[in-house]
Amino acid sequence: MSFTTARKWAMLEVIIIVALALVPLFVTFPYRVNIFLSWEGAYRLSSGQIPYKDFGLPLGYGYWIIPALFFKIFGPQMITLVKAQVFINIMAGLAFRSILKSLGATSGVRLLSVLVFALSYSFSNFWPWYNHTVIVYELVGLSFLLRAIFAEQVRSRFLWLAVAALFVFLSLFTKQDGGGMAFMLCLGLLTYNSAVTRRWWDVPVFAAMYIAIALLFILPLMPSFGYWFNHGQPPHSSRLAMNDFTDEIMGNSNWIKGYVVLAALCVAARVKQWSTWILQRQEVLFVLVTVGILGEAAIFQVTSYTPPDNNIFFHSFAFAFIATYLCELLQVNINQGKALLGAAFLVLFWWSGTWWKYVGRFTDRLFPAQELLGISDPTKENVVSRRNYILNYDSTDVPVAKWVYTDLPVFRKIYMPASTVKGMERVLALPVVREKKEGIKVLNMTELTPLAVVMPYKLETGSDYPLWYHLGVGMFNKQLTAFTQKVQQHHYDLVLYEYAPTLNNFYPFALREELRQNYQLVDSFLAPRRPTNAVIEVYVKP
Structure with a gap:
């Protein structure tokens, strides 16, 4: 691919990421449940208060860093949190794009995957929340880690490892479950790469950098940090049980299990000689990243159970992997106009739920629903439909339309x-x-x-x-x-x-x-x- 062509693809991908991220700046919002926590943490930090000295919390303060910076720039209005989330969504999209680029995804697959990522994971996140930010920091860390893995020069490799360690720690310092799994995934990727390249120093160097960064953040916050930060010690509890995982993963998780089956079939159809394939770093790392993300999503839906769609980041990774293998196996050139355009329409149809609620406001005016009649008037026919087959007698409820x-x-x-x-x-x-x-x-x-x-x-x-x-x-x-x-x-x-x-x-x-x-x-x-x-x-x- 020529430089000019590659630049055009990159511009398209960035336009998708930025354009969808900017949408919240042009709309208004109902008051968000639990957003009070985001506001106060950011307000305290932006006012100069020190976590665990001036206030305590069972998480790290990584989640509040970006909102606090935006409070410093734009002021402590609630809408500033939305502006902070715009930045976080752009950062997430660019990190995801970088990961796919390092893993060798073709331009067409990468563009479609970025569209899936933006629609499924970023577009619906208008407000910052730690269950989202923890994954964003992980994605940024993974993007730098993969750069380190494929870097040839020692100085560049260790520099990328240091930046990766910083963001993976920030992931842990945002929420323990996602951050801990991010660290283990990074160690797994580095261990495989070290086994193939014989660069055995990468794993201990990354671990040492991670520990050093953690100490720089944590030691100044002691001793109260030891009480507040939840690692299962009293008065904290894990609040988890083994059957929580087995019930959720085996009883539900149909998307995740379906992706695992499809990915396994793709690999089985693609690989002819396992002993040779295991040495193809880019391909194997693509498999490891995809399986790691799917596994993390399965666990994350149990450890971070509210809201219920915290773990939907896995869709874009699974799509990128399966699309890469299918296009090769079926010999479909997804980089060309008609195939790419058709696939883009399918992606938009697949994730129409994220954008149709805005279009639906106009269609509701064009095609208003039939008036619901006759509930208490015997002179009129009673109309029962999907809109009124259940009667709501909650007199305290105030519909958002009346806010x-x-x-x-x-x-x-x-x-x-x-x-x-x-x-x-x-x-x-x-x-x-x-x-x-x-x-x-x-x-x-x-x-x-x-x-x-x-x-x-x-x-x-x-x-x-x-x-x-x-x-x-x-x-x-x-x-x-x-x-x-x-x-x-x-x-x-x-x-x-x-x-x-x-x-x-x-x-x-x-x-x-x-x-x-x-x-x-x-x-x-x-x-x-x-x-x-x-x-x-x-x-x-x-």
Whole structure:
């Protein structure tokens, strides 16, 4: 392939990655469930607070680095998190493209795979979340690791290994499960490559670099880091059981198992002499990366079970591998116009669920659904369809279509239930808020963490202070006891508590009982989540 042709392919791939990543900048959003955690962690970091010194969390702080930098540049508005995610999605797409390039995927397959990756994994991720960022850091680390594997010069190889070690550690420092599997996958790839090339120093050098980087990050954070960072030690628990894995993998995981079968058939049909094939580094590494990603996805869906589509990064890797082998076996030139265009249309049809919801808004107007009649009117025929065969009697539910915007700048382009918006206005109008202003002591156990900027109030700090309040996950009995004592002593001027009865101690239930005994409940309104099954309660000193 000529340089000019290669440059055109590269431009097309980058255009797909960047164009789909930029879409969120031109739309508005409903308030995202759990995004409060992303906001507060980024806000604390951007304000100069130090993790495990000023606040604790059971993860590393790698996830919050990019959002915190964007807060520094653009300010702490909620929409800044979306801008940070645009950058993360571009970084992910470029890393995936680099991996395929190192593994020798043809231009046509690489272009289609980038399209699959962008549609299946990036396009639906408008907001940053650690279960996504952990994989992005892994992809960046893998892209640099593969560059090191195929580098001929020792200096270049060790430089790429160092950068790979940094990002693979950031993956671990974002979330332990994905990051740990990323490290093991890298060791597996390096071990195979060392066995073939006899470059035995690569494995210990990479491991040493990884450990050195880990120590540089961790040692300044001790001793509180040892308490907060979850590696299964008390008060943490693994929260996993062997049958969680067997039930999910054997009972479900049909996409992953189907890809494994197809990949195995492709390899069996392609390989004629195993002893020769095992020495073809590029081909074998392609197999190892694909199998490793599929295995990681199978485990990740159990260890990171919410939301349920955390592990869909495997689709693009499996597609790239299977398409590469099938095009060769079937002698299809996917690099040519008609074949490539037809395949692109099939990919768009395959992943239409990610983009049709936007097109569907226009088709719903062109072809409105039949009016649903006769539920309580005996003079009209009752119409039963897929839209109304189940009746919803939840009177508390507020459809997203009825959510509204607020004038508060920190929530620009974000809409919420009207009850939430009016409730925030009433909180800001409370005498205790107006009179004390920045000196007010607030405990905000809700998803409205950006109120710290709106009021404003100073966030509490301390090595034992949790970043979020999910009992048994983000805080433990030690922290609950401390909060209980402060409530009993009337330490806070204002307490905002979110009561989510269907979530297991999402905010500690025991503390609500203390608030009802020691504080005065003056207001309540809907929490900004979907479905609207949680309320925010407002407490002041009696």
